[in-house]
Amino acid sequence: MKRFLLLLPALALGACAQTADLEPAAGETLPPAPYGAAEPLDAEELLELDPQAAPERSVELRRESEEREDDPFDLPPER
Template identity: 70%
Template structure:
């Protein structure tokens, strides 16, 4: 019984630690700065702009489901091992 209560207490502490985080704006670490502006850019990017993933890094997904089975097209790269 004591093991169970200590396990519940430890899980509660872990969850409490995981939930407490900073709620402030991001700043560069002390002694460092944001990257310089790119060649040809009008201004250097802000911290929030650097955190947004590019379109290719997080593509939109198509969730179109197949309604019936379809014959697969021939794949010219599906070769047997040598």
């Protein structure tokens, strides 16, 4: 019974996900259009990350058996 009572709030929070489109708060507007743009961006365009904020993962992985180059900044701690 205790498990059910502990699980109930988690299920309730999981069921309250927002499915509607994002809109500005009452009395607020979206940010102005970027320099050079004809019209302001909508909410979905504002949520897209630019490549610098979310770079693609490099597929080149090092293997443990590879020799690594010396790192001049890998110094022992000062005493």
